[in-house]
Amino acid sequence: xxxxxxxxxxxxxxxxxxxxxxxxxxxxxxxxxxxxxxxxxxxxxxxxxxxxxxxxxxxxxxxxxxxxxxxxxxxxxxxxxxxxxxxxxxxxxxxxxxxxxxxxxxxxxxxxxxxxxxxxxxxxxxxxxxxxxxxxxxxxxxxxxxxxxxxxxxxxxxxxxxxxxxxxxxxxxxx
Amino acid sequence: xxxxxxxxxxxxxxxxxxxxxxxxxxxxxxxxxxxxxxxxxxxxxxxxxxxxxxxxxxxxxxxxxxxxxxxxxxxxxxxxxxxxxxxxxxxxxxxxxxxxxxx
Numbered sequence: 001x002x003x004x005x006x007x008x009x010x011x012x013x014x015x016x017x018x019x020x021x022x023x024x025x026x027x028x029x030x031x032x033x034x035x036x037x038x039x040x041x042x043x044x045x046x047x048x049x050x051x052x053x054x055x056x057x058x059x060x061x062x063x064x065x066x067x068x069x070x071x072x073x074x075x076x077x078x079x080x081x082x083x084x085x086x087x088x089x090x091x092x093x094x095x096x097x098x099x100x101x102x103x104x105x106x107x108x109x110x111x112x113x114x115x116x117x118x119x120x121x122x123x124x125x126x127x128x129x130x131x132x133x134x135x136x137x138x139x140x141x142x143x144x145x146x147x148x149x150x151x152x153x154x155x156x157x158x159x160x161x162x163x164x165x166x167x168x169x170x171x172x173x174x175x
Numbered sequence: 176x177x178x179x180x181x182x183x184x185x186x187x188x189x190x191x192x193x194x195x196x197x198x199x200x201x202x203x204x205x206x207x208x209x210x211x212x213x214x215x216x217x218x219x220x221x222x223x224x225x226x227x228x229x230x231x232x233x234x235x236x237x238x239x240x241x242x243x244x245x246x247x248x249x250x251x252x253x254x255x256x257x258x259x260x261x262x263x264x265x266x267x268x269x270x271x272x273x274x275x276x277x278x
Contacts, residue, residue: 014244015244057187058187058190060187060191061187061188061189061190061191061194062190062191062194063194064191064194064195064198064210064213067213067243067244068243068244122198122202122206123194123198124194124197124198127190127194151244153244154246156246
């Protein structure tokens, strides 16, 4: 699957089979996250991979945003020490942007490798941090849930091109 | 499944309910009914796993699971909930009919 095809055919998958995700496939997804662009090359992230069923059950209890039983959850940590190292008032915003880019890389990699994936933001941060033993300077901020899709989601709507793409100045139609 | 297994699964459900309650303060208002529907679905799956099951619950789970992954509007979900509640009432009435008839 080429890059553009992956971008245009990716969907958020929330329902999974219990087929395991092969180690080599998971590794490629993680490598895609690690390869992401980041502000000032700060790479302000860390990824905790949870696959043990008992631990996934606890994570699911702390995470209303996980609706089904994904076989893999990648918990993305935002490293505040790296954010401070980048510095500036916008450091935090740029760090979030960097995490977003890494997550999108992982979503696209997963899709191109035949998996389904979805970002999840609804979880109890303090609870997850305590359960996964995050160090003081790292905060869990997002998940990528991952597995073989049980259901192929229907494409969601998109805003009209004319309302979001402009030429030279906001509001001028892009022909 | 054992009592220990049931205790474990119910404890996990407690965690889910507490976490949902906490999270809803910062989430869109229409997440509330969805979280409760999801909790009902989790509880039903738990009941089935522990052999606490009646055949009519199969249909409930099918509907709830469809809604958990679907894109229903608020109005559509309310209608689904109405139907589920009526089905639940039927089940409760059936399970309690005959009780108290013998003294």
